[in-house]
Amino acid sequence: MTRTASEPAVAVAEAGSRSRALGGGAAIALTAVALALVAAWHLSQGTSGVGAGELLQVLTGGGTDDARNVLWGSRLPRLAAGVAVGVALGVAGVLMQTLARNPLASPDTLGVTAGSYLAVTAVAAFGIAVPLWASGLLAFAGGLAAAGIVLGLAGGAGTSSTRLVLAGSALALAFQALTSALLILFQEETKGLLAWGSGSLAQLNLDAALRALPLIAVAVAAALLLSHRLDVFSLGDDLAKSLGVPLGSTRVSGILLAVALSATAVTLAGPIGFVGLCAPVLARLLARWVPALERHAFRLPAAGLIGAVLVLGADAVLRAVLGAAAAVSVPTGVATTLAGAIVLVVLARGLRGGSTQAARVRAAARSARRFWITLAVLSAALVAVVILGALAGNTMLRTGDLALWLQGTAPPPIALALDERAPRVLAAILAGAALALAGGITQSISRNPLADPGLLGITGGAGLGAVLVVTGGLAGTVGITVAATVGSLLAFALVYGLSWRGGLSADRLVLIGIGGSAGATALTTFFLLRADPWNTPAIYTWLSGTTYGRSFAQVLPVLIVLAVAVPLVLAARREVDLIALDEDTPRALGVRLERTRLGLLALAAVLAAASVTAVGVVGFVGLLAPHAARALVGARTARFLPTAAVLGAVLVGVADAVGRTVIAPAQLPAGLMVALLGAPYFVWLLWRTRDA
Structure with a gap:
């Protein structure tokens, strides 16, 4: 019987296939053995004190x-x-x-x-x-x-x-x-x-x-x-x-x-x-x-x-x-x-690439006149939101009541209501401005139009730090402020350090930030569930972003950080514009790229941390406000960042007012309202850029 020339090749292929099958079967068998060992260890644990020996007796018919x-x-x-x-x-x-x-x-x-x-x-x-x-x-x-x-x-x-x-x-x-x-x-x-x-x-x-x-x-x-x-x-x-x-x-x-x-x-x-x-x-x-x-x-x-x-x-x-x-x-x-x-x-x-891609969200050039008109309209809207936030709530007030309160002659029930609402309104608008400013800086510096402090792990780290202090019994304003700031800075340092691999890749930065945020959330849940059960609902609500029970002392840190951050960012507007272009242009024009980028991202982390001390963990503001600002006034830093800050203040202010009134006397945290309002916009943004 004769053999064709292809028969040896076929035999080798069949032998290789059998070898691979045996290798795959052996790997599955070893994994099954590992599962059996872990299962045995798992069975031996419990709160009853029944040991492995007693369980083995049960499995063999005794016990x-x-x-x-x-x-x-x-x-x-x-x-x-x-x-x-x-x-x-x-x-x-x-x-x-x-x-x-x-x-x-x-x-x-x-x-x-x-x-x-x-x-x-x-x-x-x-x-x-x-x-x-x-x-x-x-x-x-x-x-x-x-x-x-x-x-x-x-x-x-x-x-x-x-x-x-x-x-x-x-x-x-x-x-x-x-x-x-x-x-x-x-x-x-x-x-x-x-x-x-x-x-x-x-x-x-x-x-x-x-x-x-x-x-x-x-x-x-x-x-x-x-x-x-x-x-x-x-x-x-x-x-x-x-x-x-x-x-x-x-x-x-x-x-x-x-x-x-x-x-x-x-x-x-x-x-x-x-x-x-x-x-x-x-x-x-x-x-x-x-x-x-x-x-x-x-x-x-x-x-x-x-x-x-x-x-x-x-x-x-x-x-x-x-x-x-x-x-x-x-x-x-x-x-x-x-x-x-x-x-x-x-x-x-493991992602390759040391430099980031240019942002794919295009912003048309806008005139200076349009910028000033937009800023004036948004400022008027912010004033309206402040008034609405003061008047809206479980009991609706009138502008005359507000005037009497400002003069110090309001009746006690009205004075009590406004004393409680005023710091809440102030906390909402200042935190919104801080988050929007942090988001605008993060997007420009990372050249990723879909980045924000939440997606980079900054707010997750701040929330974890604050929860550690609250569950540890040190829930004072100073303690929460310091812990949130330290948590956000540590999270930012970790994400930035892990993202650096011969350069800063936008994709790598965002993905590592999401991983860091997920890890911070897991740890936050861990400490939350181990806390005093009586404090759990309050902490959970705070993690959802709320202005409930805020005082002027908790608002002050955000005000101070904004007062320092806004002039610093505007002074560095040229550097921000250049870094937003690519890696080479700022270096060619004498910008110390990594030093400047690190400093600006650290400033964004501090802004996000300050917002957490005021309203808890709020997402989407750092994404929405900068995008909307670019669409309104263009992409120049000196124009879109102030506009974004005012937009962020309006957004969180409206979310807070709606959350306090839509199901009164019950309340929805402002962070949940912002997420519900912001998610459709993010969906539209992703849909708009799906072919990019």
Whole structure:
């Protein structure tokens, strides 16, 4: 029998394929062993004092009734929930990263988790009694809507990492604002959802996990059936089409499966953050040593098992460090979010490019006459907002009442109301001006039109510093001011230092800032949940941005910082204009680029910190106001920054007044109102620049 010349090559190829399969199978087996070891450690922990030996006796058919009750009523339900959630999020992350062709895509960065959480919270807030399967469908609908919106805004599959993460972050902020509003307005109906909202494995019994596991198994099996298509899909649209892969149905099927897995995880254990990002990344890193993991038939189960290891490992480490009793109050999602933030920073550090791209938002040239007219109109609007803020509230006052108060002759009820409202109005407008100024500086210096102090981790660091002081019992004005300032400066220094890699890349700066902000948020939640439960609602409201209970002493730091910052920025207007162009022009004209950039960004950090001491954590102002100012008066620093400051003051002032009156006597924090007002603008901005 003769042998053709191609037979040796075929034999070698088949041998290589078998070798890769064995390598992939061995990697999955080792991961399963690691999961079994972590699961055993996880089972041995708990608050009951039942040890591993007693549990082993139960598993072998013996043991006491107490040990049996602990195992089946507490330990196994928590373990099953951790495995189910980890597998679901790990597989969902692989699907999203492949279909978006983006290593930073995940249920968190696509806003899926936030959308699912909002849907579940809304059901609880409005008292709608639904079975578990219906809650899963609602979570699925919310997550699917979020994923569709984010991919549409970012420009579809294959969009840049920065645009995808920014679109997801913006939508997540909007959904979180809506969720926070529901948590504040319906405190009784949503009791317990705050801790659950950070991801908790606590279960009453095995029922929920047993209902979720079959759904997850079916979705994972369906994903495995798509594995060959996904392998070809990841090569690019043109090649996939030429090889006969139906792009549309593959993308739709994969996204539906990913959202179904994410929604099931949210329904079971709440939004456990960043597992869907970390698990696929670790599986991809393992592919350097096990090439078989490049194939989705192996990567999908490997990422699922790694996700389960991450969730159970984070839960076990948390209980080992804090103790089982203390760890009860800290959601597992806090630990996974912190780990995910680190992974995001590491990935962003790997981005190439030492110089930033020019800003892609174009601002038409405007005349000086237009600038002065615009500034005059906005100043008049600011005066109107101040008057509105003083008169509006639980009890509507008249301008005559305000005049009497200014003269010191107002009746006691009116004087009491205005004494309470005046510092609130002043805090809102000064904090708005500081945030807008900080946002304008950040956008110009980083040359990223989508950056603001919140996205760069500055406000997150300030909020963390302030919460550390409040929960530590040092909640005085001086303590909060100092802590918020130190927190923002440390966060800024960390983000700036990690972003520097032979130059400052705008994409790298924003992505690392988002990672830093997520880490600060996780730590803030950690300290918040470990604080005195009686203080939790007040602290949570403060973190949502509020002027409630403000005094003139808390307003004074913002006034001082603004009084110093405005002249400094206007004096450096030439340098800001030059740095906003590119890297080479300022150097050619004698500007000390890095020194000037560092000083201006530090000034933005101080401005953001000062605003936090006055109104808490408020987002979107540093993004909205500078953009609107450029559209009105052009991009010259001497014109758009003062205009942005006045616009920011008007925006936060209006948000504060509306939040105090729209559902009076209850109140919505100004930060939530700004997020609800600002999110649509950011959506429009991303839509407008999606083809850039």
